[in-house]
């Protein structure tokens with residue numbers, strides 16, 4: 242590869258820049274150009290029906306400025322604009338805009354397409370960079386400026402036809418601004434403003450694109466800060482940016498531009514658009530949200546947004562796309578899963594201690610910058626198990642999905658079984674298979690435990706999972722009942738542990754018995770509606786696993802139970818744990 246064919250981008254001389262110390266405290270004005278820049282980049286542009294689906298989505302999400310097309314481009318584009326106007330589909334608080342080149346015949350048709358709209362914006366553009374001046378237009382600087390001025394004149398002439406019926410706004414973009422000499426971009430914009438005469442009640446939008454993103458975002462921010470300082474009539478100018486994503490830094494470009502004084506951002510949902518796309522409005526909006534700034538856009542059902550965008554564009558959204566991809570709230574790796582489990586446990590403890598509603602507590606969670614429930618996702622897919630997972634992830638999954646809080650030593654032992662399964666099979670292991678593996682291995686059917694060899698074994702520890710609701714006398718009674726039920730069968734229990742925090746409601750109890758038998762340790766699990774039955778089953782299972790099965794006990798694994806999954810609602814348990822562990826036992 243020959244790097245000598247490429248040149249580094251020139252920096253902007255701005256030594257007293259202030260944007261690095263700025264912070265963003267309010268959302269900018271957003272413009273969705275899904276129906277224009279997004280649409281023009283599709284191999285198969287949207288049909289009128291898909292355009293309408295996209296338009297309705299954008300309106301429902303709360304976008305107030307929507308570029309609805311390039312009416313002079315095609316009959317479809319023109320007719321769509323006519324349709325939403327004639328069918329009165331544009332809400333009162335939404336302003337549509339249409340794009341046009343600085344060419345007389347196109348401008349007339351474009352302005353005409355807006356007839357009957359109560360408010361709209363005409364967006365005029367021409368490229369201003371030296372390369373385009375030379376190669377595409379064959380003009381010098383003055384001629385290039387004249388294109389913009391003439392286009393504005395023509396636009397204003399035709400706009401008179403809409404006088405009194407339409408509140409017509411005006412937007413001008415020096416296309417390829419990021420490759421244009423800043424002083425020339427300013428000169429062109431000033432000439433356009435001299436004609437339009439922005440003032441009170443007559444604003445102008447000046448929109449500065451990185452038509453092709455070719456520099457780092459700081460260079461663009463310097464350019465925006467320079468413009469912000471040098472544009473005249475600044476209070477009547479809405480300084481807008483239109484970042485593309487050729488270097489993969491469209492989001493950073495937009496965010497630094499905001500720090501530098503931009504007030505409006507144009508982009509597309511999930512970053513559709515020419516080449517590597519326009520800047521992604523979902524990412525920008527939710528980046529603000531996770532800083533505590535209201536983006537003013539409804540992202541509460543991100544999967545609906547994603548599915549609709551995929552339908553309209555005919556392009557799938559990458560599973561790792563920020564905030565909306567299928568996998569972005571999922572951890573496969575062990576240490577991530579372990580930290581997430583500990584994070585949820587902390588929330589649960591804190592909620593139990595303070596009585597706070599977990600869904601209203603400040604969000605702080607390892608590896609999850611956003612609460613998935615805020616965008617309509619559940620906690621179910623946070624942890625998925627593969628060969629990269631460890632005991633923490635397993636423990637989370639067993640707890641969050643099946644209500645089984647395994648003691649640490651059992652987590653470690655069970656993780657080895659699952660690892661062996663993952664090594665043997667490769668790929669992901671579905672949660673239900675993990676649950677089944679657990680039950681098959683540890684909840685071995687054993688109706689009774691008369692074979693427990695009094696002299697040879699003892700129950701080293703019983704872990705009661707699900708009786709955590711009562712730290713007081715009832716808990717003591719429970720322990721007493723369990724001990725005496727086992728004692729009747731000649732089984733001594735050394736220690737009883739309670740798992741799970743106080744305050745958790747459960748319909749079933751799981752007991753995990755750690756038994757020392759014949760000099761080795763065997764775990765067994767029992768799940769039942771009462772703690773005594775669960776404890777007997779757990780000890781029985783441990784005995785059976787040790788090979789000390791009572792002759793009358795049924796051999797083999799128990800029938801697999803149905804699992805009732807309950808996802809916590811927004812006010813539910815942060816980990817979405819089911820109240821009932823396993824039904825039908």
Ligand SMILES: CC(=O)SCCNC(=O)CCNC(=O)[C@H](O)C(C)(C)COP(=O)(O)OP(=O)(O)OC[C@H]1O[C@@H](n2cnc3c(N)ncnc32)[C@H](O)[C@@H]1OP(=O)(O)O
Pocket residue numbers: 278281311313314315341342343344347366367368377378388416452515
């Ligand atoms: C960065 C952006 O996304 S800008 C938006 C781009 N979007 C689109 O192009 C989609 C819609 N466009 C179209 O459908 C077509 O290009 C049309 C209908 C507008 C025009 O089509 P045509 O007239 O057949 O020609 P074509 O697209 O090739 O036009 C190129 C001509 O326009 C000129 N031109 C290009 N941009 C501009 C502009 N902003 N202002 C004035 N003239 C321009 C070119 O110099 C060229 O002129 P030439 O024919 O004298 O060499």
Ligand SMILES: CC(C)C(=O)C(=O)O
Pocket residue numbers: 278340366414416417448450451452453483485
């Ligand atoms: C018309 C302008 C704003 C544009 O789409 C671009 O430069 O990318």
